[in-house]
Amino acid sequence: MVKRMKTDKKKRPIAVSVIAVAIVMLFLIRLYQVYEPLFLNNFFRGGITGPFFTGWHLTALGGTLLSTATYLVLSLAGIFVLIGFLRLRRWSWGLLMAWAGVSLLISLVDYFYSHPNYVVMASNVIIAFALNITDVQRIYGIRRDDGSPL
Amino acid sequence: MALPSDRPSVPFTTSDLDLLRKFEPVACYTRGEQFFPTDVEHYVRECSLWEHHPDGHDELLVRQGEVTLEKLVEPRTAEFGSVRFLRFVESLSLAESAQVLTDQVRLRRQLGEYFHAGIGRLARGGILPRLVDGLFSLSFLLRGKVSAATAAAAELDYNGILSEDRKYTYYGRVTRQGGWTILQYWFFFCFNSWRSGFHGVNDHESDWEMITIYLYEQDGQLTPEWAAYASHDFKGDDLRRRWDDHEELKKAEESHPLIFAGAGSHASYFRMGEYQAEVNPPFAGWFSGLLNALNKIWTGALGQQPINPFHIPFVDFARGDGLRIGPGESQTWSPVLIDESTPWVGKYRGMWGLFARDPISGENAPAGPMYNRDGSPRGSWYDPLGFAGLDKVPPPPQMESLLSNNINQVSQRQQELDILVPQKSTELQKEGARQKAMEGNPHMAKQYVALEKGINTLSAEVRALRREQSENTALLQGLNRRLELIRAGDQDNPRAHIHDLAVPDDPTLVLRFDRAAETWAAVSLSLLLFVVASLIFFAPGYLWASLAVILILFVVLESILRGAFVPTVGRVTLILAMISAVILFLHFWKAIIVVALLTMGISLMYHRLRELAG
Numbered sequence: 001m002v003k004r005m006k007t008d009k010k011k012r013p014i015a016v017s018v019i020a021v022a023i024v025m026l027f028l029i030r031l032y033q034v035y036e037p038l039f040l041n042n043f044f045r046g047g048i049t050g051p052f053f054t055g056w057h058l059t060a061l062g063g064t065l066l067s068t069a070t071y072l073v074l075s076l077a078g079i080f081v082l083i084g085f086l087r088l089r090r091w092s093w094g095l096l097m098a099w100a101g102v103s104l105l106i107s108l109v110d111y112f113y114s115h116p117n118y119v120v121m122a123s124n125v126i127i128a129f130a131l132n133i134t135d136v137q138r139i140y141g142i143r144r145d146d147g148s149p150l
Numbered sequence: 151m152a153l154p155s156d157r158p159s160v161p162f163t164t165s166d167l168d169l170l171r172k173f174e175p176v177a178c179y180t181r182g183e184q185f186f187p188t189d190v191e192h193y194v195r196e197c198s199l200w201e202h203h204p205d206g207h208d209e210l211l212v213r214q215g216e217v218t219l220e221k222l223v224e225p226r227t228a229e230f231g232s233v234r235f236l237r238f239v240e241s242l243s244l245a246e247s248a249q250v251l252t253d254q255v256r257l258r259r260q261l262g263e264y265f266h267a268g269i270g271r272l273a274r275g276g277i278l279p280r281l282v283d284g285l286f287s288l289s290f291l292l293r294g295k296v297s298a299a300t301a302a303a304a305e306l307d308y309n310g311i312l313s314e315d316r317k318y319t320y321y322g323r324v325t326r327q328g329g330w331t332i333l334q335y336w337f338f339f340c341f342n343s344w345r346s347g348f349h350g351v352n353d354h355e356s357d358w359e360m361i362t363i364y365l366y367e368q369d370g371q372l373t374p375e376w377a378a379y380a381s382h383d384f385k386g387d388d389l390r391r392r393w394d395d396h397e398e399l400k401k402a403e404e405s406h407p408l409i410f411a412g413a414g415s416h417a418s419y420f421r422m423g424e425y426q427a428e429v430n431p432p433f434a435g436w437f438s439g440l441l442n443a444l445n446k447i448w449t450g451a452l453g454q455q456p457i458n459p460f461h462i463p464f465v466d467f468a469r470g471d472g473l474r475i476g477p478g479e480s481q482t483w484s485p486v487l488i489d490e491s492t493p494w495v496g497k498y499r500g501m502w503g504l505f506a507r508d509p510i511s512g513e514n515a516p517a518g519p520m521y522n523r524d525g526s527p528r529g530s531w532y533d534p535l536g537f538a539g540l541d542k543v544p545p546p547p548q549m550e551s552l553l554s555n556n557i558n559q560v561s562q563r564q565q566e567l568d569i570l571v572p573q574k575s576t577e578l579q580k581e582g583a584r585q586k587a588m589e590g591n592p593h594m595a596k597q598y599v600a601l602e603k604g605i606n607t608l609s610a611e612v613r614a615l616r617r618e619q620s621e622n623t624a625l626l627q628g629l630n631r632r633l634e635l636i637r638a639g640d641q642d643n644p645r646a647h648i649h650d651l652a653v654p655d656d657p658t659l660v661l662r663f664d665r666a667a668e669t670w671a672a673v674s675l676s677l678l679l680f681v682v683a684s685l686i687f688f689a690p691g692y693l694w695a696s697l698a699v700i701l702i703l704f705v706v707l708e709s710i711l712r713g714a715f716v717p718t719v720g721r722v723t724l725i726l727a728m729i730s731a732v733i734l735f736l737h738f739w740k741a742i743i744v745v746a747l748l749t750m751g752i753s754l755m756y757h758r759l760r761e762l763a764g
Contacts, residue, residue: 105726132453
């Protein structure tokens, strides 16, 4: 009989996989949010057709490019964090929590002032609660083995 | 039980005054302290005596300069709701106030005793506590308070008394209760300058503080076992330390406990340091209930540390780097014996300083050692054992006999149970056999039901006796183990009785960016108000959203200064997630319930089918 060798590898809780799936989903949504306004503004056909600013104010094109750039940064940051997260790095927990926090804040502001993206909001809620699970925090070195915070 | 060799003891016949002197403390004050223990006789001579009537007017009973301890206790009738009080500093005009404030600055320059807060209290709390602190400061506009000029005048007057007769007094009381000999040391101060002098919670004229030492008698000797220090309005087990707990209870010359007094507050601490004294604002009942419910979800369901964002962190500076009074120090005590028969102790129930009409009492002067502010008896006087949670603790020499008595009593009961349990058990089995015999006989149905009732009662009785027997076995084991330990001279953990140990702030645990954090703490609240004003003016349509974003930015920035970025971000995100979850539920509650039911149904079906498949 072949005995399976015990490894020192930390066992990955299911919540980690849930979070990883949520990050990928968010990445795809954000990517769509990057693409959609550019497509609607015929950016791919006509290129940049006007100024970004009139005086101190952003033009419609400027606003579109700003929001597109923000979403691009968020989606790229998501991928960067995902790599660290799957490699069970401590910094990725903090960064992911901050990322979820910023994303939730944007969603909430959107909710009260325009149209929120409920899928993004729900994904971030799942990520935030999943990151708060004691086992997940323990595996990322946020809590001690007895469950107390470090 | 042998006498502990490491403890000082005195013959049982020692006089009360000598007893007090043998164990009198060394009081260590913070540099910059303005008031020290003084004698009441000098103080009352500087006071006037007043009566506050329920209709709101104050009546002068005895003029300043004419009050004596004898006049203080002269019988005077008063209607219900009236308050008698002394007044150390008379009302000051604007010019007089300016004069005393200038004189105070001059006096401090002469004395050369300056207080520096260091990393002050504001930097130790977050932005929300700071906001609540601002409101607390504003509350003084509505509440009665002692003015800064009164505090300055009190300091000048006290220094006048001190220059006339430099002596430091304590009032000692010796009483005996429950096998303990109790030494109480009462300290009287002309003024509590915690708020005006040291950024604390309150100021009031006069201050009474107290520590107690508990001695037991063995072989004709009295030996100290516990010391309890009064600190603010706390009471119970947490106040006392065992004499052999050398880390907590420091001593000079083996028999003189060290007190580290809070600057201005004069609260007594066992260890030198700076203590966080948290004050919770008196919120309305429903709001406190809501906060408690949210905290339950926060700690229970979300597994977070309990938080109270609204507490106001005040620092009690008990640094012990100033004047020291007591044996072996440059300044020593002038002891005065008191008891219930001392006229000013037993007969004067009024306040020992200004009645500031503060509804939450923080700025009103305290009453004397025997009484509370409302004239009712003070617990620490009539029940000095219960005050420090010692009413349930026997003196050590009595412990062995009490344990033996307990063991005898429980053993005796066990012997009774050893006979009773088999007896009752046999009886129950007999009844059971009788009931069995009745089965299959329809004409005996009535008797069967009656017998069943009796059997149930007897069965419950046998179960209770067996439980008692089992519990007694465990109790006897515990009692015997304790007795063995005591006979072997083993002492248990001296801090086992403490639920919430007062610990000074760790001096090595400084903020990450000391000066930046301090500056930020000082300016952040004003900055926030400026930002709110700008938002109202420039972007009123986005006021609430911008305010929320800015508040979060402030909190995160502060967490970086404190070196607590990760936990703070975690907490903030969790709060945002909770709000978002509520919003999502309100919008999609039908879909959420349907999905939950479907998930439960699928899961249930999966498990049942697996069970079926074997």
